[in-house]
Structures are given as structure tokens and as C-alpha cells.
Amino acid sequence: MSPSHPAPTTGPDGDGAACPLLEMRSVNAHYGAVHALIDVNLAIYEGELVCLLGGNASGKSTTLKTLLGMLKPTSGEVVLDGEVVNDKPTGYRVARGVTMVPENRRLFKRLTVRENLDLGAYLRSDSQQVAADMERVFELFPRVKERLNQKSGTLSGGEQQMVAIGRALMARPRVLLMDEPSMGLAPALVQQNFELIQQIHQAGLTVFMVEQNANMALSIADRGWVLQTGRVVLDDTAENLLAHPDLQASYLGTAEQPNPIEGPSLSEALDAIRREERY
Amino acid sequence: MTGSASVAGSAVPTRPEALSAPPRPAFSHDWRRIARIGAIAALGQMFIALSNMPVRLDERLVVKPVLSLGYLVLLFLPVAVGYRHGHQTVREGVPVSRPGLHEVVGGFSCGLLAGGGLSVLAVLLAHFDLREPLVNWSPILLDLLAFGNNTWFAAVIWLVIGAGLGAAGGAVRLLGPVSRRAVVTMALAVAGAAVLESLVVDLAEGMGLEALADRLYARRGGVNWNSALGLAGVCGVLAVIGRGRLRHARLRHAELQGTKRTRANAALIALTAAALIVLPLFAGKLTNELLANVGLFVLLALGLNVVVGLAGILDLGYVAFFAVGSYCAAVLTAATSPRITPEMPWLVALVVVVVITGLVGLFIGAPVIRMRGDYLAIVTLGFGEIIRLLFLSDWLSGWFGGAQGITKIPAAGIFGLTEVSGTDPRRVFYLVLVFCALAVYVSWRLERSRLGRAWMAVREDETVAEAMGINTVNVKLMAFVVGAVLGSFSGAIFAAKVGSVFPASFLILVSIVILVVVIFGGMGNIVGVIAGAAVLIGVLGGPKQPGLLVEFSEFKLLIYGALLIWMMLARPAGLIPSVRRTRELHQHEMAQDAWLQGQVDDEDEGKEARSSTAAARR
Ligand SMILES: Nc1ncnc2c1ncn2[C@@H]1O[C@H](COP(=O)(O)OP(=O)(O)OP(=O)(O)O)[C@@H](O)[C@H]1O
Ligand SMILES: [Mg+2]
Secondary structure, eight states, X not given: OOTTSOOGGGSTXXXXXXXXXXXXXXXXXXXXXXXXXXXXXXXXXXXXXXXXXXXXXXXXXHHHHHHHTSSOOSEEEEEETTEEOTTSOHHHHHXXXXXXXXXXXXXXXXXXXXHHHHHHTTTOOOHHHHHHHHHHHHHHOHHHHHTTTSBGGGSOHHHHHHHHHHHHHTTOOSEEEEEOTTTTOOHHHHHHHHHHHHHHHHTTOEEXXXXXXXXXHHHHXXXXXXXXXXXXXEEEEHHHHHHOHHHHHHTGGGGGOOOSSOHHHHHXXXXXXXXXXXX | OHHHHHHHHHHSOOHHHHHTOOBOOTTOOOHHHHHHHHHHHHHHHHHHHHTTHHHHHTTSEEETTTEEHHHHHHHHHHHHHHHHHTOOOEETTEESSBOOHHHHHHHHHHHHHHHHHHHXXXXXXXXXXXXXXXXXXXXXXXXXXXXXXXXXXXXXXXXHHHHHHHHHHHHGGGSOHHXXXXXXXXXXXXXXXXXXXXXXXXXXXXXXXXXXXXXXBOTTSSBOHHHHHHHHHHHHHHXXXXXXXXXXXXXXXXXXXXXXXXXXXHHHHHHHHHHHHHHHHHOOHHHHHHHHHHHHHHHHHHHHIIXXXXXXXXXXOTHXXXXXXXXXXXXXXXXXXXXXXXXXOHHHHHHHHHXXXXXXXXXXXXXXXXXXXXXXXXXXXXXXXXXXXXXHOSTTHHHHOGGGOBOOOOXXXXXXXXXXXXXXXXXXXXXXXXXXXXXXXXXXXXXXXXXXXHHHHHHHOHHHHHHTTOOHHHHHHHHHHHHXXXXXXXXXXXXXXXXXXXXXXXXXXXXXXXXXXXXXXXXXXXXXXXXXXXXXXXXXXOSSSBOSOGGGGGGHHHHHHHHHHHHHHHOTTOSSOOHHHHHHHSHHHXXXXXXXXXXXXXXXXXXXXXXXXXXXXX
């Protein structure tokens, strides 16, 4: 860890003197009758890179929505920088540094890349700073600069990811919430994507990411939680989680299963298809 | 691997190859396609005939003795299908074959079938009487189809006409770009002259050019045939000489940057404004009336454009704001409305109108904007009707006069300088013009503002917009309020112009017409919306207001519908698409164009922009 930000020792097992940047205290959340979050406790400290793991429909996206204020908790508290923000709208939290990269990137497809980036800075009025931040995004992603006037819906998946992150950075976040950043990316890009997240983190940003790709996520994260049908079932450091037998048994292994189709037969099939096409 | 590479290589034809593509043999056709197109056209022809358009429109001459509007609607379809049939199959951006005799034969066949529809109809008309279900089944129609001769003449002549026109339509495909442009210009010039007849005659009289009008138009309507030929000739020659200079100029304008662009735009705006200010001085009452009506709808369409085009809220009850504006102005200014006794001057009333309509916008908007998509549209539809029913109700008749409405609304006084009322449509037009200018300016500024950006974000993805910190509820409410206020201007002027307001003036049809104008012109595009209003309201007419083609008034809705369908199929972005919409709908073609011009490497931004504007022009 670079010394520019506090070491993750300020975590739950640390001295506890530092106050978490973003925190959930026994939060319950409902969608109508669906009890989506049950007594969830989370604390994210300044400078950490932490992840939330869990299977489908376990409530990961719901957690992010609740942190950002798009869903009101039915009980419990969401605390931002020591202030209970349960009743504050999303805009208030965004203005104080909580920003989300939504699931599946969700760019404004019919707007240009530039317009997307501008919208990321929607709440900011310091136009000079915004321009400087835009330059920083370009430094981070030179490709984004090339595509500035292209409609974002026509970008490739990887490029869309860059714009989505760039758009979030334009808000000058203190903590970046990322919902399944590697979803829908090619295996080669997934690796690159995690490196990118690490890079952003090392530049001084607190990152809270939601992932299904647990091995990858834990390999870069400091700490993590595992969510199961709305409950936090594990809360530990990344190493311990990686070694945890329950986690290994439940779903960590799936990422490393070999391709069910064997090499030669696949290429044979492709060859056959090519021959057909040529005819 | 090498095999697949060579396949890819040979699949990419180069440009010279494409030019030397062989013409298709004249008689090798996809006959099923021809049968399908022909059958659709034949049914279309029968439908047009039985809609009674030909009989009703026979009065209006397009070209003095030879062509009436009634016949024109029957001749249109064969040409269209003949042309449409020749549509080239384009594979990988390159036409498969060169146009040749093939197109003419195909067009001939399609046209033959289309004409055949009328032949069959003529025979049926003569031998059966189906007036019971088909009210327009009349001997007059038969007489018209037979050109006054007997039935068999009709049957044969329509086959001949159909085939001839279809072949002509197909033959247009053979023309080179220059001659094709000339032909199209000639046809448009004559059609334009015929459509604009009353306007041109009126203006010519105002400017003391009666002689010119007399030369061009026959006494009882229609372009003189010799003038039509002359006009076509002159325009054809001009088109050949002009050789797309206009298009060039437009492209150049689209490429301008920075101050040059601003200056060019300012010049264009100044020119348009000058024309709009000067022309009405020469125009008579009818023309000014028409212009004023168009202006009222431009105002309404600009307002709805903010709601639908920018914020993406499909409001089907927009007439509510028009109605509230009208009624408010009426109640506040008319002496006949019992409740509010000190009658306000119109301008003072306008301020109150704006406030009240804004509040009504908030009031209607608050429940509505919490819904999305289809539900929202249906609820707005309901609110539109509720407002009208409130004005109609006995309960509020003390205020709004129930079905009798409010009459004797005084003229709108402007600072004691003039009085604007329906008796002098020129003044109404100028008043409308001022408000239109205001609306254009407001829309233009809003589109580029922070609020405009938030509207676009909400239109694209409401959830993410919220995650960006945009207060989606407020932003959508703002769209409703801005739309409502712009609509209320139109309403307030309408009340002063007509002098009376009735609930029956604010039917749901008005909402639909305004929406059609916005969609037809090009959603989210100010110029497009204005053009849409000019074409639809000016030529075809508004819900109650006659347009240039007065004869069309009873078929107005039919034509609106047909135009809308055609629009969705052929130009989904609207008459004048906004650059944004074009990008979104034709991305595929643009990529193709870029590829054809060997400009795929997108390092060169300027070139790409040029090719995309080229695509946008098409
Ligand atoms: N808007 C909603 N209305 C009703 N129920 C919802 C809504 N959004 C989510 N849910 C339910 O809440 C539960 C948790 O959903 P959530 O989206 O948080 O899951 P997730 O962990 O993000 O899953 P995934 O990995 O598939 O994205 C699910 O059972 C889901 O059906
Ligand atoms: Mg999710």
C-alpha cells in the first residue's frame, strides 16, 4: 500500500479510532414484500479497496442502491462521513463524494461520449476543475478522447467500461461504488479491468466493488463481505475469505472450471462452419 | 486460418468492380415481390377511390385543363410503386447490379397491377351496387374512372395508365443524378406552384404583380398548362445549372466552426426574420390568417417538443395547457365572464395566465411523472380530457360558461399601441411571431443548458440519471411547466384572435395533431418542428383551421395517418432530423458510407464528420 492513504488497518479489527467514510448500520431494505437486505452491517474506510461478493439475487445491487439513496432503508442507518444520510436524496450523497458505476455500465447510449462525461459532473459548478478532471480522464483513457464525439452506444464493451468509469470519475468521488465491473467483458479484458480498478485505487480513491468473480475480486481487495439472500454471512480480510472453506465450496470454484468443450473438437466445428461459408 | 483470410479478402469488392456490375436481364424478376407490391398498390388504389377523394378533389385543378387533384391522387401510387420496385439491392454497400431495362419492366408490371385495381373497381362499380357498406360506391365515381366513357374503356385505360406510369417510375432509376434531380425539381415545381396557388396569387396582388399571377394561374384555379410547362422547363434548367450547389452550400455551412458558424447562422436568422416581417405586409387577409394559424401551432409544437423531444415524456394531453391558456385569458379579459369583474388588459392577463398554467402544469405533472412509458401516456391522455370536461361541466359553468363557452373576448391590447384581434389577422400574425421567436430562443437556450442536459439524461435512462445525482422528479416537472407555459401563450393569443372559446375547440384531436407535427418535423429539433407545422398545418390544415389545400380538409386525418406511417418507414427521424437522431438511426449506413469512401480510419475526425453529414443529408 502506498503511504498516501491510510492503510486498511483502520478496518473493523483495527483501533477503530478513524470514522468510516461510508457505513451501513443494521440496515433492512424491502421491495414491497420482498425483504432484500436483512440487518446488513458494512463499513468502508478512506483509502480502502473492498468488495462485496454474492450470488445472483443476493442483494448486492440493492446494497449499492441503498448506499446511494435510490432506495430508502426500512430500518437502520446509512452513514456518510459520520452523518446519517437516510433522508438525504441521491444528489446530496453524490455531491459529497459517493458515486456509482452502474451494473452493465448503462451509459446514456444515444448521447455522445462527451455528453456522458459532462453528465457525470452534473452537480459540479466549478467548470475549471471539471475541465481539469476531464483531462485526467483522458490521461487515464486516451481512447476515450479519440471517441469523444461518438455515440456511446456504439462503443465496444471495453470502451464503454472506460467511459462508465470516466463518467463516474467526473463527479470527483471520494468513494467509487462499482456494480459488477467485469460483467460482460471478455476474459482478457476482465484482467485488464481489475488492473484498472487497482490503478484507480492506488491514485487515492476508495473503491467498493460488487462482484461475482470472487477469486479475481479478492486478489486485489483488502477486505470483503459475502452476501447471501440479503444477509452478510462472511466479513473478513481478503486472504481469509479466499481460504475460507464455505466460500470455496459454494461458488468460488466455478470461475476456474475448464471449458466443457474440448479444444480440438471446437476448432474442428469452427473449421466446418468456415468451409460452409466459403461455399 | 489462411483459408478464412482469403475468403474475407475476396468478399470485399472494390469500387471499380462495383461500377462495372452487370445490368440485370430485363425479364428475370422476383415475380412474387412484384405480385406483392402490385397487389398492395391495387388495394391502395381501390381504397383511395372508395374514400371518395377523387370525386371530392376533382374540383381543384392542378394543371388547367389536364390534371385535377382528384386524378392526381389516383396517378400517384402507380408511379410510386414503379419507382419503389426498382430499389436496388445493396450488398456490402455496393449495388448488386446496374439499373437497366430491368427496372422499367418491373415498374411496368407493378404499375399494371396497381392500375388493374382501378379496372376491377370500375367493372364492379358498373355491375354491382354496394352502396350499403361502401357509401362512396357511386356512378359519379365510375364516370370519373371512365373519363366519361363506358365501363370497358375505364377497365382498359387504367391498365394502360398504370403500366405507363409504373414504367415511368421505374425509368427514373435509369437517369443519372443530374437528370434525376432535374426531373424531381420539375415535378416539385409544378406541384408546389399548384399547392401554393392561393398564397402566390394573394402575394402577387399585394405587390401589384397581378399580371404574373394571371399568366401562371388560370382564372378558376390550377396552373395554366403552358405556364406549367414553362415553369417545369425553367426549373429543370436551373436544377441542372445549380448542380447541387444548394446542397454544397448546406454541407459547407454544416462544416463551419466557431465564430464563422455563428455569423452564418445569424445571417440566416436575420434573413428569415426579415422575410417573415416583410411578406405579411403584402399578403391579404386569408394568407395572414393562414400564417397566424401556422404560428399558433408552431408555438404549441415547440412547447410539446420540450416535453416529448427533450425530456422524453410522451404527453398525449398537451391540449390541456392550450385550453387552460385560452380559458384563463378569456375569463380575465372578457366582460361576459361574470366572476372576475375588473377586466384586465390582455398583457396583464397574460402574466396571470402564465402563472396559472405553470401551476396547472405542476398539478398535472406531479402525479403523472411518477409513471413511466405507456402508463404515463395514457394518464396524460386522461388529464387532457378531464380539463376539457371541467370547462364543459355545469358545476363550473358560472366560471367558464359550460358548452356555450365564453364569447365576446376583447382584442388584445399591446401597451395601448395596437389592438390585436381576429378581424386583422396580420396583427395576430405579428403577435404570434413575437411569441414564436421567444419560444425558439427559450427552447434553443434550454437545449444547451444544464437543465437540457438533465432532460436528455432522463430521456435516455432515468435510473442512471438519478444515480448521477439528477433530481429526476424536479427535472421532469420543469419540462412539464416549460411546455405548459409555451402552450398557454398560444392559448391566450388564440382566445383574443377567435374572440370566443368553447370546450369543443380543445378536443383530444388537437393533442394528436400537435404530436403529429412534432413527430413529422423531427422530435427534438426546433427547425424540424417549425417545418412540420408549416407543412402539416399550412398545407393540410389544423384540426379546425383550413390549410392551403382546403379540399383536403375532410381527408386530413387520413393523410396525417398515411404520412405518419410513411414517415416511420422511410424517415424515422422526421422531416428535418436533428443531428443527434440521425446519428442514432443511421449509424449503420454511416459506417457503410465511411467504408465506401475509404475513411474507416477514424483518426481523421474531420473526414468522418464530413461523411456523417453527407449521410445526414440523404
Ligand atoms: N425494483 C425491484 N422490485 C422488486 N424486487 C426487486 C427489485 N430490484 C431487486 N429486487 C429483488 O431483490 C433481490 C436482490 O436483488 P439485487 O438486484 O440486489 O441482486 P444482485 O445481488 O445484484 O443480483 P445480480 O448478481 O444478479 O445482479 C432479488 O430477489 C430481486 O428480485
Ligand atoms: Mg446486481
